[in-house]
Amino acid sequence: MNPIYLFFHKTGSPPWFYRFAGKLIPWLWAGFVVLTAIGLYLGLLRAPPDYQQGESVRIMYLHVPAAWLSMMIYGMMAVTGFIALVWRIRIMEVLTISSAPVGAAFTIIALVTGSLWGRPTWGTYWVWDARLTSELVLLFLYIGVIALYNAYDEPRKAARAAALMAIVGAVNLPIIHYSVMWWNTLHQGSSIGTSGSSIHPSMLWPLVFMAFAFKFYYGANLLSRARLKLLAQDHRKRWVQELLSGKEK
C-alpha cells in the first residue's frame, strides 16, 4: 500500500485517533499556557503604549491573533470538509464539524475586541464597512455550519452537508482579507505582509506569541471536541465498550 494511503488509513481509524489525540492534548494545552503567559507578560507589562492609540493598543494582542485564527480555522474546515466529501474519511468529517465552534469563538473574540478598540480609537463601536461586515458574515457562516449539522439525525449525512457549506462559504475568506484593499474602509490596511511589518518589534513580539498560543488552543480544543464526537458516534462499537470497561475514563 502507498505510504500516504497507509497514513490516512491509520489516522482514519477511530480507536487509533482517539488514543493519539488523547496523548497529544495535554502537550497542546501546555504549549498554550506557556505561550500565553509569555505573550501576556510582553503585551501587558513590557510593550510600550502606541504613539497614537495609547494604551488601547494592548487590545490588538487579542484582536489580531483571534481574527487571523477565525479565518485560518474556516480555511481548515473547508480543507478537511473537502477531504471528507471526496474520500469519505470519517475522521475528517468529525474534524470539520468540531472546528466550527472553536472558529465561531475566535470570530466572536475578534468582533468584540475590535469593537472595544474601535470606540476609543475611531470613535465608534461599529461601522458597516467591508472588513467589519465580512467578518460578521464569517460568524454567520460558522453558525450556519453548526445549525446545518444539527438539522440531520444521521451524523455522517449531517457532516457531509456541513462540509459542503464550509467549502462554499470559503469564498468569504479572500473577501475578508482583501476588503481593506478593494474598498475604502474605516478599518486600516494590513500591518504585516510580504514586504515586512509596520509594527515596532516591541509590539510585534507579544503579537507573535499570542498568535501561536491561540493556535495551540485551537489544536487542543479541536482534538477534545473530535474525541467527544467519536465517543458519542461509536458508543455501540467494541472499542468504546472496551474503553469503558477498562481503566481509562
Added chain:
Amino acid sequence: MSHTPFILASYLISAFVLLWAALAPVLSKRKLVRQLKVRHTRAQRSDVSQQHMDKT
C-alpha cells in the same frame, strides 16, 4: 478618554469565551461517559441473567 475599561473588558470577555469553549467538550464528555457506563453495566447484567436462564 481612559482606555482601561476597554482593555479590561476585552481581556475579560476573551478569557470567558475561551474558557467556556474549552470546558464545553470536557463537561459533555464526562456526562456521556457516565451515561454510557450505566448502560454498559445494565447490558452486562442482563447478559449474565440471560446465561443463567439458559442453563437452567
Added chain:
Amino acid sequence: MTPTRKRRLIAVLVVIAGVGLAATVAFRALQENMLFFVSPTDVKEQSLPTGKRFRLGGLVAMDSVSRADDSLAVTFIVTDGLASVDVQFNGILPDLFREGQGIIAIGELTPGGYFEAEEVLAKHDENYMPPEVADALEKAGHPDAGGGE
C-alpha cells in the same frame, strides 16, 4: 408532527434565517459601503446634492482646526491633496483626531457650501510604534511619523 420532524423543521428554519441574515447584511454592505466614504475630489467633481447624507473621508488640513470657546463646535478643512471641503461639527471628537490625521465625517452638505458633520470618526493607519520612536522618526523627517505631534 413527530418530535424529530419538528426538530428538523426548526433546525432548517434556523439555517434559512441565518443564511438570509448573512445575505441581507452582505447586500447592505454592497449597497452602501462598497465605497465606505467619498473624497473631497469626488465631492467637487460630482457636485453632490445638498441635504443628502454621505460619508466624507480625507485628511484634516494642517492649521485648519478652530474650536469655539464657549461650546463643542469645531470647524476644520478635510483635504485629499487635490480638493478640500470645509467641515463644521458640534460634538465630541475621537482621541485620534488631530491635524494631519485621516478622518471620516458623516453628515451632509449645506446650501452654505460647507459639510455639516453629525459624527466624526478617526481612521487609524497600519503603523504601530512607541511614542519615542515616533518622535525620533519625526525629528529625522521620516514620512511615516504620521500624526505629527
